[in-house]
Amino acid sequence: MSYNKWGTDDEAKEISPSIQKMLGKVLGVTRPQIATEPPLVASRATAEDVQFFSRIVGEDFVSTDDAHRRPRARGKSYLDLLEWREGKEVSAPDVAVSPASEEEILEILEYCSEQQIAVVPFGGGTSVVGGVSPLKAENHRAVVSVDLSRFTDVEDVDTTSGLATLGAGLLGPHAEMKLAEYGMQLGHFPQSFPYASIGGFAATRSSGQNSAGYGRFDDMVREMTVVTPKGIIRPGKASPATAAGPSLKQLFMGSEGLFGIITRVRVHIHPIPEVKRYEAFSFPSFNDGVNALRAVEQSGAGPAVLRLSDEIESSVNLTSTDKIGENDEEEVKGCLAITMFEGTEEHAQRTHEETRNVLLAHGGTSVGEEPARQWEKGRFGAPVLRDSLMDAGALCETLETATDWANVPRLKRAVGKALASVLTEESTALIMCHVSHVYATGCSLYFTIVAGASDSVEETAQKWKAAKSAATEAMTLNGGTVTHHHAVGTDHLPWMNEEIGELGINILQAVKNELDPAGILNPGKTFSALNGFRGTLL
């Protein structure tokens, strides 16, 4: 993946002149300057560091070159991408190291603990919440990026139980390709799927677009291997369920590299479905659609995909740079819901029929297969579009939350209002929302924002920070979680105390102190930062 945008150069697409004109007219956007390869802060790794790491992992897998440091310097949040456009010197890890075994990682962590070197694990680098940024504490003299890209084994595939052990460095498509050799699939398709890693999915509690049928990634994991400075731990080995005390697995899931480095996960896999079925529906209003989705989930009907766009998102096609905004003229009526069904022929048919009956009984109108197939085809495309829109001079980003069904209207209103209060001060902004993850007791709300950027990159960043802050504040005040599947990273830090309470923070800190007494793992990031300890950018 390119260091300064989503996807590869091949995927990049330019907005058509007509869309560019429309963006100018509606959002008042102008094309900003695009910086080319801003310099990195010089590496602070010593010759001894490089020598030591080389002895452990082999010299081919240690680098202080800018070419290796640059892609490990930032994630893919809007603010990360803006920073590359600012043109100023960018901070980066001082050295990138790619170990091949748990034992090698353990040696690295022991050395870094002794040497006061901060450690940031690196998987796919797709964090959209500042999870990759190489923060360090003041007492740390350098930051090493520990890259998991050599952990790519698929081991112990058990097609009877539906289990396989996947290396943390496998990217989504590679994992699926290797499992397909056994006739199996993982079924985890977040928007980051093409570039995100298996270890990252576990470290951040990722949730895929088929979560209705396949569960969240934290539902899929049966066992993990984690290397901590205190040794290797394999939480969750008791499969498929246990009453043997608190769940350590659930403590490492979502730990975002703070307690240790996840190297392998044993996950639930499925036979590749015999059939797939598709159907899209239209609802007169978002609330009607939400009620219908709720009825489907609470009946247990069992679709693999169940999602709903609000009126504005339904009228805008976000999957293609050629088509964005063009649906305005066709005027899609109401709110679009997408359903997909998978499994055996019989299962897909039964779940399809039951789901359709429930949706129709709750005010839905079938609009056929095509919109659902189109959605599936374009479903990983939106992040590429963000870069195109940035190139075209627009501010574009997403944020997400979740709440109980009864609270959906209130939360959607509050977050939308908070975003608008900041983003529509000077001009119009597109504030779109969809439900993409459904549960028996509630659902996620995912917001996509397109607004005019300011002429200065710094001003634009400030504007987005203000909008994001207002929206997150609205979540905490209106019964939402600060993140449903993007994770904490650095961006959600200020709200973690509100989210889990002071005692909760203290518990996580106690676990961190036990496993990482030197405080080298992601120092200054996520939870520890709340205990009065703040890291500094390199």
Next chain:
Amino acid sequence: MSYNKWGTDDEAKEISPSIQKMLGKVLGVTRPQIATEPPLVASRATAEDVQFFSRIVGEDFVSTDDAHRRPRARGKSYLDLLEWREGKEVSAPDVAVSPASEEEILEILEYCSEQQIAVVPFGGGTSVVGGVSPLKAENHRAVVSVDLSRFTDVEDVDTTSGLATLGAGLLGPHAEMKLAEYGMQLGHFPQSFPYASIGGFAATRSSGQNSAGYGRFDDMVREMTVVTPKGIIRPGKASPATAAGPSLKQLFMGSEGLFGIITRVRVHIHPIPEVKRYEAFSFPSFNDGVNALRAVEQSGAGPAVLRLSDEIESSVNLTSTDKIGENDEEEVKGCLAITMFEGTEEHAQRTHEETRNVLLAHGGTSVGEEPARQWEKGRFGAPVLRDSLMDAGALCETLETATDWANVPRLKRAVGKALASVLTEESTALIMCHVSHVYATGCSLYFTIVAGASDSVEETAQKWKAAKSAATEAMTLNGGTVTHHHAVGTDHLPWMNEEIGELGINILQAVKNELDPAGILNPGKTFSALNGFRGTLL
């Protein structure tokens, strides 16, 4: 519930003379002496203690009387029940206190921390793994039993989202009765249902007989209120799912009173099902049945109940004292599977049809509704039968584990062999097994044992301890968890290091040190015992 047996006096049933004769013939049992009300160790609570607790909770809710200490002295494991029959002085908590609010509990915990008094939370008292026993550390001068029976509110019922907050002291039937007023149900029916408490379900990761359709209790909980010596914490408030870090909720679930006292849980509730459907099936062998259950779970067909008895259990009716063993003559062929379906008319029908098709395709033969209805009718009866069998002179107990589907035959064989190696030294023993909890990747295995007791209660206890130890050892060596839903208690302590590893134990100890620095909560029990610290019986 009676302190020295399961259920109430009304429920007690005597084994018929013909069964008694059969037990004598087959297992060589003789009727043992039954002790009547053995004395308790005298209370060590001081007048100041009683005065202090009375000031907090009111004097009506503090007692050092034997009548109040006796039912809080032991759980309901076979070893617990044997102890009452031994006739010797029995240890018991020194004082029973029943607070009515979180604030009162906090004051109690603060006092006990200062005064070095151990605290054992008490819900329904149904633990079958030594979870109730009033262990204390050597430095503690007394033990207080903190009774949750005044936490019986049902609050904030949200029928839209399917959520309600239940007091930890509500027993299963009371919770269901109160929810029924809203047309809702919890759907959690473990065998302990009539007497176990909501708080206990959460503290032990209970799993109900409808877990195929409704999930385990740890799946149902959205939020908890827990009082720790360091304050009140509400883990899991972000509903229905979140990526905001490690799951604190999953750390308190299964914590068995070690980190704090659970006072309320917000749980997922369901509309009372429109319909219920039933069907039983017979399979030529246990492995055939296991494969069929696996196919149902992996297809996603969605029954509410799915269980399978092995050949021996299928031939023995365990639900009624009048009928035990009598099926021997009728000779039930093969292995009996029970299915139940619930929900809307359409959902129950569709899941029933799909499940039936899968079971038939995997070698099942329908044997009609009746065995499934009979099972449902008698499903809470087995623990009462244990007392009847004890009265008749038999050793009778259960134990359970879980594993991946592919490992089921190996684990069943290993545990069965371990039990037989101890229990069939002198005479025959009935060793029965069933699958009662199914998951996509594996299932539980539940063993019921009936054997001849020795003439001496002490010898019988030793014999059972040896059998339990051999069986649990077999679990750890053959890919099983040491407990699928009975929890750790004191009985599974010796295997926890094997189950979660030394680093795992250290993590739990670090959390305990953070929340309970004086070490008053269940000292000497469960995990802390593994860190070289062993409690002593009063």
